[in-house]
Amino acid sequence: MQENFRQFLDRLRQQGELVDLYQPVDIRHIATLVDQAKTALFFHDVIGYDMPVVSGIIRTRERATMALGCETFGEIEQKLAGAIAKPIPPQYVKTSPTREVTLVGDDVDLYKLPIPMSSIYDGGPMITAGVVIARDPELGMNSGIYRFIVKEKALTGIDIVTPNNMRLFAQRALVRGEPLPISISIGTHPFEITGSGYRAPLGVDEMAIAGGIRGEPVELAPCTTIDLPYIADAEIVLEAEILPTGWTWPEGRFGEFTRLMGGLHWNPLVRIKAISMRKDAIYYNLHMPWENTWLAAPTRYAAIRAALRNAGVQVKDINVTLGGCAFWHAVISIKKQPGEGKNALLAALSVMDLKHVVVVDDDIDVNDPAEVEWAIATRVQGDRDVMIVTNARAKPLDPSLPQGYGVVPTGAKVGIDATMPEGIPREYYERITYAYAQTAKIEDYVAGKRDAAGATGDDAAVEELAAKILDTIAVQPLYYTDVAEKYSKYDFRTVARAIGCLHATEKLWQDPRGRLCVRGSQFAAKPPAK
Numbered sequence: 311m312q313e314n315f316r317q318f319l320d321r322l323r324q325q326g327e328l329v330d331l332y333q334p335v336d337i338r339h340i341a342t343l344v345d346q347a348k349t350a351l352f353f354h355d356v357i358g359y360d361m362p363v364v365s366g367i368i369r370t371r372e373r374a375t376m377a378l379g380c381e382t383f384g385e386i387e388q389k390l391a392g393a394i395a396k397p398i399p400p401q402y403v404k405t406s407p408t409r410e411v412t413l414v415g416d417d418v419d420l421y422k423l424p425i426p427m428s429s430i431y432d433g434g435p436m437i438t439a440g441v442v443i444a445r446d447p448e449l450g451m452n453s454g455i456y457r458f459i460v461k462e463k464a465l466t467g468i469d470i471v472t473p474n475n476m477r478l479f480a481q482r483a484l485v486r487g488e489p490l491p492i493s494i495s496i497g498t499h500p501f502e503i504t505g506s507g508y509r510a511p512l513g514v515d516e517m518a519i520a521g522g523i524r525g526e527p528v529e530l531a532p533c534t535t536i537d538l539p540y541i542a543d544a545e546i547v548l549e550a551e552i553l554p555t556g557w558t559w560p561e562g563r564f565g566e567f568t569r570l571m572g573g574l575h576w577n578p579l580v581r582i583k584a585i586s587m588r589k590d591a592i593y594y595n596l597h598m599p600w601e602n603t604w605l606a607a608p609t610r611y612a613a614i615r616a617a618l619r620n621a622g623v624q625v626k627d628i629n630v631t632l633g634g635c636a637f638w639h640a641v642i643s644i645k646k647q648p649g650e651g652k653n654a655l656l657a658a659l660s661v662m663d664l665k666h667v668v669v670v671d672d673d674i675d676v677n678d679p680a681e682v683e684w685a686i687a688t689r690v691q692g693d694r695d696v697m698i699v700t701n702a703r704a705k706p707l708d709p710s711l712p713q714g715y716g717v718v719p720t721g722a723k724v725g726i727d728a729t730m731p732e733g734i735p736r737e738y739y740e741r742i743t744y745a746y747a748q749t750a751k752i753e754d755y756v757a758g759k760r761d762a763a764g765a766t767g768d769d770a771a772v773e774e775l776a777a778k779i780l781d782t783i784a785v786q787p788l789y790y791t792d793v794a795e796k797y798s799k800y801d802f803r804t805v806a807r808a809i810g811c812l813h814a815t816e817k818l819w820q821d822p823r824g825r826l827c828v829r830g831s832q833f834a835a836k837p838p839a840k
């Protein structure tokens with residue numbers, strides 16, 4: 311049996327990653343306190359509420375890694391990839407401790423839950439950690455996380471402006487003129503949050519992906535007022551329905567994963583029909599933007615890798631950058647065969663909401679921005695290597711897109727193929743390296759190492775050496791460095807003078823790689839025909 315939500319909180323506490331605050335705290339101060347804290351915070355006494363609040367539990371890369379039982383952040387991707395390849399369907403149980411208290415009808419009162427405000431211009435208190443489960447009569451089950459803004463004691467908004475599967479389900483219910491029942495599980499383990507945050511294709515149940523991440527089925531229990539399951543481990547579950555109002559009600563604003571204040575959205579309303587919770591329920595407030603970022607990032611890695619595998623392109627490394635809010639940008643290094651820079655771009659740009667993708671060769675470190683920029687500088691021609699696809703599916707939270715009532719914007723996808731172009735001689739991409747790097751070590755010289763002096767040749771010796779060099783390069787062209795090394799019993803000046811003699815007597819030439827060879831020989835580079 312793997313860890314549940316409360317056991318995860320205990321583990322954070324034991325490892326010094328969660329601090330308990332027992333004194334009374336005004337709920338209005340929670341967001342800024344969490345923002346300032348290095349650890350997760352557990353507010354035991356929130357003034358005016360009977361329920362404690364925990365927040366910030368996955369606000370750092372380290373805690374996100376811990377949450378999924380991994381040693382490194384990169385391991386999360388492997389875990390997720392395993393889960394996508396081998397989802398484990400959920401297991402249905404009859405009930406769970408979430409049912410200890412159940413409020414229906416007029417007893418439903420969201421004001422009793424300690425739902426904090428998040429950012430300064432938010433439109434209201436926002437439920438941020440609700441894992442939503444819904445069913446479409448034809449398309450099957452779907453899960454995801456969507457925010458709910460509290461409007462009345464049993465009424466919220468939901469943000470589904472993005473063209474995702476939950477929006478599709480709600481749209482289809484609207485066409486049928488019906489509400490869309492949803493369960494909202496709050497206070498669940500990051501396994502479930504990560505699984506539901508994975509944008510699976512239609513028909514794939516994200517709870518099965520969550521099971522794959524867990525390595526065992528997620529337990530689901532039945533709601534009472536709607537025909538849907540909730541996550542049995544949840545602290546609180548809201549049984550609700552998205553009303554067939556269409557995208558007509560103002561919703562938000564909200565401090566988004568973009569690290570920007572989102573604008574006012576137009577969204578449907580949600581009626582809460584029942585609230586169930588544990589007797590001692592803990593309210594989990596997912597703190598924006600970083601808890602969202604660290605949860606979402608690994609899902610991109612797994613999806614990109616899967617898309618490129620399907621496209622038959624070998625990936626070396628991926629960096630879904632923080633500058634791109636872990637949503638929009640990826641740098642991908644590949645072991646390229648001719649033309650695959652473009653194929654990789656086509657595949658990667660189809661993934662989730664990726665907007666800008668740079669593909670580099672496998673000699674470039676995707677985690678080093680200067681290297682990536684260097685690849686763009688030295689390997690890209692804008693007219694040949696920049697791919698722009700207009701009017702693709704986009705994330706409306708991108709503030710550079712048209713916004714407003716009834717607008718579902720489409721956007722541009724841009725790919726930069728920063729791999730070495732085909733048809734350019736490889737030596738144009740030979741990196742600068744220095745001779746003797748293995749033997750001449752600066753620390754030895756700082757410690758006093760002395761080199762042995764080579765012989766200094768007189769004019770006769772220089773001529774004799776020039777003849778020897780000519781014989782050598784007649785057989786095999788050599789770089790200047792190799793000549794200097796081969797005749798290192800002489801000092802460098804003597805070798806340079808000998809080579810100078812060959813220049814002066816017009817016996818010297820260079821092969822196409824720049825090595826010294828005999829003028830007029832089979833090796834000699836030829837100027838292009840006029």
Ligand SMILES: Cc1cc2nc3c(=O)[nH]c(=O)nc-3n(C[C@H](O)[C@H](O)[C@H](O)COP(=O)(O)O)c2cc1C
Nearest residue numbers: 454455456457469470472474475476507508509602
């Ligand atoms: C913490 C968190 C909060 C999120 N909030 C929203 C939201 O308010 N609206 C939304 O459309 N997507 C939101 N998402 C993204 C969706 O949950 C995610 O894209 C999901 O895969 C969509 O699934 P679907 O296509 O099955 O509907 C959030 C994701 C996370 C991790």
